[in-house]
Amino acid sequence: MSSTTATRPGRYQRPNPREGFISWITTTDHKRIGLMYFWTVLVFFFFGGVQSALIRTQLAQAEQSVLTEEIYNQVFTMHGITMVFLVVMPFAAAFFNYLIPLMIGARDVAFPRLNAFSYWVFLFAGIFLYSSFLLGGAPNGSWVGYAPLSTDAVSNMGFYAIGINALGISSLAASINFIVTILNMRAPGMTFMRMPVFIWMALVTSFLLLFAVPIISTALFMLMFDGVYGGQFFEPATGGDPILYQHLFWLFGHPEVYIMILPTMGIISETLPVFSRKPLFGYAAVVFAGAAIGFIGFGVWAHHMFTSAMGPVARSAFALATMFIAVPTGIKIFNWVFTMWGGKLRFTTSMLFSIGFVSMFTIGGLSGVTHAIVPHNAQQHDTYYVVAHFHYVLFGGALFGLIAGVYFWFPKVTGRLMNETLGKWHFWTWLLGFNLTFGPMHMSGLLGQPRRTAVLPAELGPTVELYNLLSGVGLIILFGSALVFLYNLLASTKKGELAGEDPWDARTLEWLTTSPPKAHNWDKIPTVTHRDEFWHRKYAEDEAGRPVAVPAGAAEDVGDPRGDNAEALDEHIHMPDASYWPFVMVLGLVPLMYGLNFASAPLIAIGLLWAIIGMYGWIIEPLAEGDDDDPLDAPNPSATTGAVTY
Amino acid sequence: MAAGAHETSLGIDHRKLGMWTFLGSEFLFFGAFLATFLLYVQTTAGGPGVEIFDIPFTSISSFVLLMSSLTMVLAHNAHTQGDLRRMRMWILATAGQGAVFLGGQVFEFNVFVREGLTFGTSPFATSFYVLTGFHGAHVFIGILLLLTLYTFSLTGKVKPNQPLKTEMIGLYWHFVDIVWVVLFTVVYLIPELTVLD
Amino acid sequence: MSATETPQQEAEHGHHPTARDYVNIAVILGILTALEVSTYFFEFGPLGVPMLIVLMVIKFLLVVGWFMHLRFDTKVFSRLMYTGLAFALVLYSITLAALYLDNFSAMT
Numbered sequence: 001m002s003s004t005t006a007t008r009p010g011r012y013q014r015p016n017p018r019e020g021f022i023s024w025i026t027t028t029d030h031k032r033i034g035l036m037y038f039w040t041v042l043v044f045f046f047f048g049g050v051q052s053a054l055i056r057t058q059l060a061q062a063e064q065s066v067l068t069e070e071i072y073n074q075v076f077t078m079h080g081i082t083m084v085f086l087v088v089m090p091f092a093a094a095f096f097n098y099l100i101p102l103m104i105g106a107r108d109v110a111f112p113r114l115n116a117f118s119y120w121v122f123l124f125a126g127i128f129l130y131s132s133f134l135l136g137g138a139p140n141g142s143w144v145g146y147a148p149l150s151t152d153a154v155s156n157m158g159f160y161a162i163g164i165n166a167l168g169i170s171s172l173a174a175s176i177n178f179i180v181t182i183l184n185m186r187a188p189g190m191t192f193m194r195m196p197v198f199i200w201m202a203l204v205t206s207f208l209l210l211f212a213v214p215i216i217s218t219a220l221f222m223l224m225f226d227g228v229y230g231g232q233f234f235e236p237a238t239g240g241d242p243i244l245y246q247h248l249f250w251l252f253g254h255p256e257v258y259i260m261i262l263p264t265m266g267i268i269s270e271t272l273p274v275f276s277r278k279p280l281f282g283y284a285a286v287v288f289a290g291a292a293i294g295f296i297g298f299g300v301w302a303h304h305m306f307t308s309a310m311g312p313v314a315r316s317a318f319a320l321a322t323m324f325i326a327v328p329t330g331i332k333i334f335n336w337v338f339t340m341w342g343g344k345l346r347f348t349t350s351m352l353f354s355i356g357f358v359s360m361f362t363i364g365g366l367s368g369v370t371h372a373i374v375p376h377n378a379q380q381h382d383t384y385y386v387v388a389h390f391h392y393v394l395f396g397g398a399l400f401g402l403i404a405g406v407y408f409w410f411p412k413v414t415g416r417l418m419n420e421t422l423g424k425w426h427f428w429t430w431l432l433g434f435n436l437t438f439g440p441m442h443m444s445g446l447l448g449q450p451r452r453t454a455v456l457p458a459e460l461g462p463t464v465e466l467y468n469l470l471s472g473v474g475l476i477i478l479f480g481s482a483l484v485f486l487y488n489l490l491a492s493t494k495k496g497e498l499a500g501e502d503p504w505d506a507r508t509l510e511w512l513t514t515s516p517p518k519a520h521n522w523d524k525i526p527t528v529t530h531r532d533e534f535w536h537r538k539y540a541e542d543e544a545g546r547p548v549a550v551p552a553g554a555a556e557d558v559g560d561p562r563g564d565n566a567e568a569l570d571e572h573i574h575m576p577d578a579s580y581w582p583f584v585m586v587l588g589l590v591p592l593m594y595g596l597n598f599a600s601a602p603l604i605a606i607g608l609l610w611a612i613i614g615m616y617g618w619i620i621e622p623l624a625e626g627d628d629d630d631p632l633d634a635p636n637p638s639a640t641t642g643a644v645t646y
Numbered sequence: 647m648a649a650g651a652h653e654t655s656l657g658i659d660h661r662k663l664g665m666w667t668f669l670g671s672e673f674l675f676f677g678a679f680l681a682t683f684l685l686y687v688q689t690t691a692g693g694p695g696v697e698i699f700d701i702p703f704t705s706i707s708s709f710v711l712l713m714s715s716l717t718m719v720l721a722h723n724a725h726t727q728g729d730l731r732r733m734r735m736w737i738l739a740t741a742g743q744g745a746v747f748l749g750g751q752v753f754e755f756n757v758f759v760r761e762g763l764t765f766g767t768s769p770f771a772t773s774f775y776v777l778t779g780f781h782g783a784h785v786f787i788g789i790l791l792l793l794t795l796y797t798f799s800l801t802g803k804v805k806p807n808q809p810l811k812t813e814m815i816g817l818y819w820h821f822v823d824i825v826w827v828v829l830f831t832v833v834y835l836i837p838e839l840t841v842l843d
Numbered sequence: 844m845s846a847t848e849t850p851q852q853e854a855e856h857g858h859h860p861t862a863r864d865y866v867n868i869a870v871i872l873g874i875l876t877a878l879e880v881s882t883y884f885f886e887f888g889p890l891g892v893p894m895l896i897v898l899m900v901i902k903f904l905l906v907v908g909w910f911m912h913l914r915f916d917t918k919v920f921s922r923l924m925y926t927g928l929a930f931a932l933v934l935y936s937i938t939l940a941a942l943y944l945d946n947f948s949a950m951t
Binding site: 110111172176177179180183184185186190210211212213214215217218219221222225226229230231232233235238239240241244248251612616619620 | 654655656658660663664667668670671672674675678679682685686689690691765766767768769771772773776780790794798803
């Protein structure tokens with residue numbers, strides 16, 4: 001952080017610790033928040049993994065009763081909630097936080113305290129959801145929470161409705177933050193068509209969140225009012241329509257699918273060019289396809305409801321729209337393949353995971369297209385075929401890509417490389433375990449094994465038992481593979497080979513600064529003249545278009561931001577100060593969430609009051625020097641310094 | 647305008663851009679509740695339906711809320727001229743009108759409950775209360791913001807050269823107002839014409 | 844109220860509306876609201892609903908354009924708002940249509 005706090009007059013100072021627990025509680029540094037997202041995600045990923053192990057154990061043989069039905073329902077519900085809302089989405093948020101300012105040449109996000117707020121809401125909402133295990137049982141109405149089952153007290157879905165709504169607040173705040181950051185804080189010269197594709201995908205994802213989160217928010221509010229406060233939204237007895245819930249859920253739920261996959265597509269669009277030593281094939285097409293996916297993604301929701309009450313016209317329209325959305329996705333896949341075509345490929349772990357993403361995601365995408373065909377859909381609905389499909393896109397797709405990103409940016413974050421040997425072990429076991437776990441589910445699903453069913457029926461046993469056994473074996477391999485990854489992560493943080501600024505010969509701005517980046521990211525904000533700016537600073541082209549290294553020192557300002565020449569240092573670097581208030585304010589959310597769930601007016605009142613007091617603390621604390629809120633030429637300085645009391 | 651605005655890529659202040667982004671998403675929030683209300687406008691489960699609305703009463707409170715937008719924009723106008731005294735006067739007027747609207751809503755809800763339209767009577771009742779209740783909550787937050795602005799303009803936290811702060815709260819307030827413009831027509835007036843016949 | 848306006852102010856801002864403009868807009872809004880409410884007291888027959896919708900849209904545009912300054916501000920804000928509005932209109936219309944069709948086919 002900068003040293004501006006010390007000189008500021010006034011009674012009320014902002015905290016500015018650099019180390020220790022308090023420095024993490026109060027941080028507004030986008031890089032630290034990104035890291036907190038990452039480690040929190042790993043914890044939740046572990047929980048989600050344990051739940052999957054329980055599910056597989058239960059289904060290893062027909063007519064088993066390792067778990068009671070009640071526990072099984074809680075476990076598969078929490079598995080879905082965890083992996084979607086507490087792993088894949090915040091995993092992407094970790095990348096957004098860490099990388100967006102670095103890749104666009106900014107020093108932080110637009111609203112640093114709001115960014116911290118998003119993280120704390122995510123953390124406490126996650127803890128709230130998991131606390132349900134101790135408070136009368138976890139939600140057991142599946143991650144889609146269909147009414148009217150979910151409005152019945154037996155389903156414990158109050159925790160779901162309130163916890164996911166809180167996560168929605170976190171996502172909404174983060175999306176506004178990232179949209180403003182990307183639109184408004186790009187380095188000089190970084191026009192829209194010079195932005196890295198990852199930034200484009202972050203922008204599209206943020207817009208998807210912006211428009212999709214309020215929809216699920218309404219659905220969850222309705223669920224909460226029905227379940228806890230006697231509302232009648234989805235109560236058939238008085239004329240309520242449960243199908244309405246399905247519409248609202250999937251109006252959010254389908255964009256959500258793209259919210260989870262687009263960040264990964266962005267990551268892949270950065271790693272593949274670097275490890276192919278070629279610019280991304282068809283940059284404009286990839287960007288356009290990403291935006292098109294985001295847009296069309298809002299128009300296909302009802303294909304999740306083909307087996308619910310819906311007319312033939314609606315079915316046909318949504319079937320067509322769904323097939324159509326495969327087109328931009330296909331465009332992207334071809335672009336990635338052509339990026340590799342004729343390139344000088346380097347098969348690092350990150351590259352392997354990237355290629356793994358392209359191939360596994362293609363399989364998942366193809367099985368997805370089969371869902372668009374209405375009669376086919378009716379056959380597959382609620383079977384393991386669907387489970388196989390979405391694990392191929394979310395695990396084989398999103399997660400593979402996110403892990404590729406971890407290997408790729410690890411040296412930037414820590415200054416050290418991850419161990420490549422262990423990395424390759426990780427990749428091959430991960431690929432094998434993944435396909436062994438989810439590949440057979442295609443078969444068992446088509447043979448009729450229903451999802452969300454606690455006991456594998458005896459009459460299905462002989463036909464699908466083998467597939468379930470294979471899935472179980474696959475999961476064991478995945479667990480071993482995850483341990484390798486975890487060990488590699490922890491060991492490489494301490495003992496990994498030093499990476500330097502640019503270990504991969506990369507293309508984008510974040511590799512221009514030190515590894516790990518300084519708190520203020522850049523001594524001097526770079527000026528951008530090209531797409532793949534960093535590459536163009538390192539290489540010129542010869543007449544045949546081949547890259548030729550620019551001799552050291554010849555490029556105009558390639559050396560500047562690296563920090564050793566003090567002249568280049570910007571005179572005043574204003575970094576946002578740390579703040580307690582995001583954390584304090586979010587603490588108020590805890591009584592509020594429990595109060596809403598148990599219909600306890602005192603708890604709700606305490607929570608609201610606490611949050612409002614936190615908000616006032618947030619408003620009152622002085623902003624960083626140089627912000628227009630505290631102008632140096634304030635016309636009435638006595639009022640500024642004297643009257644701020646709290 | 648804010649000093650920092652010229653250094654941004656779009657030449658717009660972050661906070662204003664953020665506010666508009668947020669308002670863009672709010673349409674989908676109110677839209678869902680409004681669509682739900684329309685779906686259930688006749689689903690009264692034997693309880694009271696739209697005939698329970700007191701159109702003259704709601705018209706007056708709607709008019710008050712509409713006029714609060716005028717005082718709000720005049721407050722901003724005064725602030726752009728650095729006239730904090732006048733700004734404070736208009737801010738108080740706006741908050742007062744908001745309070746009148748909110749009081750009218752509380753009164754209306756009480757009357758409805760007494761006439762047998764409780765929260766759990768029917769999907770119609772629930773969707774009506776939740777839709778207008780969330781709007782009322784937005785008005786309430788708006789009043790809090792206005793009073794905060796008023797107080798901070800006295801303490802010096804809001805300075806004469808920072809009309810952006812009034813503008814931001816104004817944007818939120820006007821948004822709440824246009825939501826009511828839509829709700830008043832779609833929830834009260836149109837069903838009164840169509841459903842009752 | 845017009846006392847808040849100074850000639851200097853006008854020169855600086857060019858198109859920026861004055862306090863008098865705001866009051867005029869408010870008067871128009873008041874008249875439109877009175878027209879809306881008149882549908883409750885008088886019979887407009889089949890014209891009632893279309894009239895209400897048109898009046899609502901005009902009021903909406905007036906508040907958004909003048910009080911929220913969309914007419915005078917950067918296009919980015921208009922795009923953000925109308926994107927949200929368009930999404931809401933289109934998505935919820937389709938949803939309602941689908942739900943009404945269900946109920947209709949359930950009846951027949």
